[in-house]
Amino acid sequence: MAEKEQDLQQVVEDALAEQKVPHVKFKGIDPKDIDIARLTKPSKETRQEWWGKGLTFLAIILIGILIVAIIGFVGMHGLATFIDDKVNIFHFLFSTDWNPGAGKNHVGAAAMIVTSFAVTLLAALIATPFSIAVALFMTEYESGKRVQLLQSVMELLVGIPSVVYGFLGLMVVVPAVRTIFGGTGFGILTATLILFVMVLPTITSLTVDAFKAIPKELRKSSAALGATKWQTIYHVVLRAARSRIMTAIIFGMARAFGEALAVQMAIGNAVLMPYNLVSPAATLTSQLTSQMGNTVMGTLPNNALWSLALLLLIMSLVFNFLVHLIGKKSK
Secondary structure, three states, X not given: OHHHHHHHHHHHHHHHHHOOOOXXXXXXXXXXXXXXXXXXXOOHHHHHHHHHHHHHHHHHHHHHHHHHHHHHHHHHHHHHHHHXXXXXXXXXXXXXXXXXXXXXXXXXXXXXXXXXXXXXXXHHHHHHHHHHHHHHHHHHHOOOHHHHHHHHHHHHHHHOOHHHHHHHHHHHHHHHHHHHHOOOOOOHHHHHHHHHHHHHHHHHHHXXXXXXXXXXXXXXXXXXXXXXXXXXXXXXXXXXXXXXXXXXXXHHHHHHHOOOHHHHHHHEOOOOOOOOOOOOEOOHHHXXXXXXXXXXXXXXXXXXXXXXXXXXXXXXXXXHHXXXXXXXXXX
């Protein structure tokens, strides 16, 4: 340490003697006035930098440990159905016989898997045109107070709890579906209409960001070539934002696929293969939320529910992978 201070002292003295920096006036400064020890100590800003980096790395490590712990915990309990209870994985995925309390030959989740995908795809299919239309209105056709009003409405829809959506579906949508289409009113159609409202703000917000990210020069170039407003939107804006719109749709599908409470209140919770849109059915999430408290840890019924949770976790990872894949292709 003393050698470093001596070397730094020598550098300072040489700089003062030779005045190698013309725009800095060293005249009147005595080399003895330079506090070499203070120059070699880390400053307050440097210590803050170290603390900031340390806390950041600590947070990253904790998040990594948490993610690994969640995946490991769900995976351990989810795989117990196939390892400890000897349930055939193909029977689990493709059989519609769901009654784990009756034995390992009655653990079939196909009906719930089909219903979950049907509800998710239908909700995204209905919500996407509305989301794109609203996003185009907010970015291409209107500005000012109307856009702020729509933005406030979207934020309000995001902030409404799931149980409120489920209660409104139970009190409003179920009777309407029963009156118009017959049946009990519970089923895929009712759950789809509720999820449509729930995923609409997610897809819309991301689509708005996608349209805003398109350079204005592209729109001006299209207009300079004589294209109309709609031609510019159709041939330039929508095509340029295509990958980002797909990302928004996938995020919306992930939101719909993982929704539990609102779907549980509207779909009927009957583990049956749906034969139409108004027959009672059950999704992976609705079955989990309704049955997890009625099983004993370590038993086959409980392990079967953990397998459903593992399947949901895998689907979440698949959705995230698709988002990253589309993002790389867009770049």
